Amino acid sequence: MLVCSRERVGDAATHLLVELALRGEALAIDGGNRLQAYPLARALRERTNRFDFFCQRVLIRRAFTAYQLLALLESLPLLTSPLVILDPLASFYDETLPVGQARWLVQRCLQEIERLKRAAPVFLLLRTCPLPQRRFLQDMVCRQADTLFYEQEEITSFVQPALF
Structure with a gap:
């Protein structure tokens, strides 16, 4: 399952990981250093009084380069x-x-994700590509997804209403 978002990837991951932790163990791989530990802990504490137990159900690993991922x-x-x-x-x-x-690295990563999704669900939370010349990488990942969700873009322009 792939969720594409403009900016709120960390918030979506926090909510998803809390729900998964309440049901069992979950592993998170953070490729963009977006997952913040304090909001995750706060969200878990809001949902349960057995914070220590449920906190241990979430394992987080970080990848700082494409090769590390x-x-x-x-x-x-x-x-x-x-x-x-x-x-x-x-x-x-x-x-x-x-x-x-x-x-090449994206193709290899997608092969590994394909291997991993045979045994358990895999969720990808993807921030929309900021560089037009690298958008093909996002397209490669989107084509591979079984289920794809795009966050609606908010319209922030204001229109002055007519006075008469």
Whole structure:
């Protein structure tokens, strides 16, 4: 399942991880350093008085480069608990990463995600691509998703009503 959002990826991940933790264990891989521990802890504390128990059900790993993301995915055994991958393409948008290498790394990551989703649900929370020349990476991920949700863009322009 893939959720594309403009900015609120961290908030969506917090809510999703709280719901998953209340049902069992969950693993989160943060590819864009978007998941904040304090809001996650606060949200868990609001939902249960057994905070310590449920907090231990969420395991968080961070990938700071595209290569680290691939290495994390490759090293994961088949899981029985859900996997949440938060902003996986953040490091792929780095302009120092050659486009051909970025394409290859995304293909490899998608192969690993395909392997992992055979055993347990995989949720990808993807921030919309900020670079037009790298949007094809987002398209590659979207084509692979079984279920795809796009966050509606908010219209923030105001229209002056006619006085007469």
